[in-house]
Amino acid sequence: MLFSSLYKAAILAASLVSAAPAHVHNEHKRNLVIVTETETVVVTASAPLVIAGASTTVSLDTVNTDFAQSSSYATIVKQAQVTGSAAVVDTTTLSSNTEVDSTETAVAVTTSVADTTSTSSSSSTSVSTSTSSSTSLSKGKGITYSPYTAAGGCKSLAQIKTDFERLTDYEIIRLYGVDCSQVEFVLQAKSSSQKLFLGIYFVDAIEAGISEIASAIESYGSWDDVYTVSIGNELVNDGEATVAQVAEYVSTGRSALTAAGYTGPVVSVDTHVATINNPGLCSISDYVAINAHAYFDYYTEAEDAGSWLLLQIQRVWSACGGAKNVYVTETGWPHQGDTYGVAVASLEAQASAISSIVSVVGDDAILFNAFDDLWKADGAQNCEKYWGINH
Template identity: 35%
Template structure:
C-alpha cells in the first residue's frame, strides 16, 4: 500500500542538539540529568504509548465506496497532535473534519516521520547521540510492535554503552523496499509543547489504496493553565540588597558539582574545587539548583572556606507555576537546609523566560512564592531572577522588576558576532545597563553569568580560543568584574559540543590563579 504525505510530519529528535543559544541551553541539559546517576540521558524519557482507534470521516463521491478507516490520537491525559493516518480505499475527494487540539502540558510520544526510499534495504530512525569519551547512555527510543496483526508505535528505553568518543545511532529500524521508489513511515520520539494545533479539513485522493497523513499544520504557543496565584502581602518587607559585589575585579564564580563524565562529585572533590576558587580570590559561589547534594556539599565547603553562596531555584520545563513538583522539591530542600548565614542572594529561575518555561506572570508569582516560603524559614536577604537581555527588553517585565530586590542578567559577548574579545567588558557592562534601565534604574544590577570559551567556531569577530578567552576575561574583570559572576570554574567535558563546538570549553578558573 502506497503512503502519500499531505504535509510535513513531525521530525525526529536528535540527542545533544543545540542552536544559537548554545551555552544557555546547556544548563537545561545539565539539570535534566538528575535521576540518571549512572549515565547520560540523550533525550527526555517517556512511557506514553501511541495507540490507534477508528474514526468516521465523510466520503463524497457520486457512488459512495467503502469509508476510509482513520487513526486518531488517544483519549486521556496524553492527547497530542500526532499526524492522523487516513486509509482511502478508492479514488475520490475525501472530506475530513477540521480538528483543533489544545495541548496543556509538554508531552513526549511516538509520532510519524516519513521519507522516500529506493528499492533495497535501509536503516532508519533511532536516536543519535554524540559522546566525547566512553559513556553509558540511558536512551528512550521509538519502535514498532505487532500483536494480533495490529502494529503499534511505542517508546521503550535501552541502556547503551558507547565504547569511545564518536557519534552513535541507537535502536534504528531496518526496512526493505521491494518497489523502485516508495514513501515509508517510521516512528520517532516527538515532544509537543503547550499550544493550540489545527488539522486540515480536505484532501483529494486520485490513487487507489492510499494512506493519507493529515498532520496538524499550525500551532500557537500557549502555556498550561496556571495554578492559583500566590498573593503577595500588600506591603511586603523590603529585603536588603547590600553586601553583594566584590573587589579587585573578583566577586563570584559559577560552580556545578559534576565530574567530567557528568556524574556527581563527592564532598571531598567539591571541597577541593571550592578551595581552588577561594584561593583565586573569589568570595562567592553561584550554584543553580539543589541536585547532586549541592546544598550540603557546597554549603559545607563554603562554610569551611569562608565563602558566600548565591543559591537558585531552577526552572527546567514549561509551566513554572509554584505547584510544579520539581520546583516544590527544590523549595523544600532549601527550607530544610536553611543555612541562611551562607546565602547572599537567591536566584529564582535561570533564563526561564528565554526558554519559554515561564510567562512573566508565572515567574512573578514564583518569586513571590519563594520570598514567602524562605522568609517564613528565616531568610531575610535579597532575591532576583536572571535572563538574557532580549527577554528583559522585548516584553513588559514590570511585575518582575517590582518583585525582585536586585536586577540581574546573563550576558556572553561571544554570542555577539560584532564583539572582539578585547571589547567583552564594555559590551557586558552595556548589556547590564540596558536591563537596569528597563526596570527603572532604581535598583543595583549584577551579571549572573559571563565568560568566553577556549574552543569553538568563530562567531564573526568573536572567536573562541585560549588567548581570546584570556583577553576577554581581562576586559570583563577590569571593566565590571566587581559585579559579575564568571562562568565557569572549569570545563564541562560531559556536555554535548553544540553547533558552536564550544559548550565544553567555558572553564576560566585557571586565569585567576
C-alpha cells in the first residue's frame, strides 16, 4: 500500500482532537455524535431525534437553531435510549470549555447566545437547476462507482463501458457489491492501469460473493487488478453489527479470498466516527478504511473539506494507536440539496470541496461518487442522489 508523503508527515505530527431499490449501498445516515473528554455517545435515528434538555426540547433538524435561542449554555448528550420510533436523549449543561465534535450534527458549546447564533443557520434548500458539465472538478486518485440506472435497474456492459470512458483519470475504482454482474462488467470496462477496490456488501452471503468475484477474475482479469477487498460497509455505524461480528465477517472473507488465490489487503469499511468510538475495528483490517464527509459537519465550508478530512484521518490514526495507515474510502460533496449550516450544496461548492480534498489528501482518498445515484431516495438533507462528480 502506498500512501502520500503529505499524509505520513501530517500523521507523525498529529494528536487526537477532542421506495428505493434494495441496493442502498452507500446512503448516508443521520447520526448525532458528541465527543467529550470523558465519553462519546452515538445516537442513530431514522425517525426524528428529540433532545430533551433543561431549558429546551428540539428536533435533530433544528438542533442548532433552537439551541441558539436557549438562555443556557449548549447542552451535551450524556445518556441515550431508544423509545418507540424516535431516539430520545437526556442532556446536561456543561461549561463552555468542553469541546464538542460531530460528524453530522454538532451542538456548539458557547458562552453566550450571540456566539451560537453567529454560527447557526436554519436549513434552507439550495437547488441547482443547471445540468451543465462546465464546472471543472479536480481528479483524485480513486472514485466510487454504482452500476445502476436512474430507475434502479442494472446497467448493461455497454452502458458501463460508456461510463468508464469518463473515468480514465482515476487509478482506483471502488465497487460496493457484486450484484448486476458489476465485477465482471467493470473488469471489461476499465483500463489496464486501473485497479478495483471490491466489496462484499451482503455479509450473510460472503462466500457466495467472493466466489462470484473469483469467477469474474478468472474470466476477465487477475488478482493483480484488485487493490483491496472490503467485507461490509458501515456496519457498526448503522447498528447492523458489533465489532466482534465484523471481525468474524472479515475472518470469513479473508479465508475465502485466500482459498481463491487473493493475497492482497482485506478491510471492513466504517465511518470515521464509528472507528474512533470503537477502536476494536482498527485491528480487524489490514489498514484502517473509513468513510468521512465534511458536508455533514455543520460548521465546515466546502473550501475547507480537505483540511477537515485530514483532521479526521489524524483522529482515527490516533484512536487506533498509530498502528496502521488510514485510508479514506469514500468522501465528497453534493452538488444539490439543502444548505446545512455553512455547508452549501451546489456545483460551485462541490468543485471547491473536491479541489480542497484532492489538494490536501488526494492520494489517500477515494472520491464519492462517479455519477449521480438518481435511483436513491432523497435522504438526509435531500442530497443523496446528487454526489456525482461527472455531471
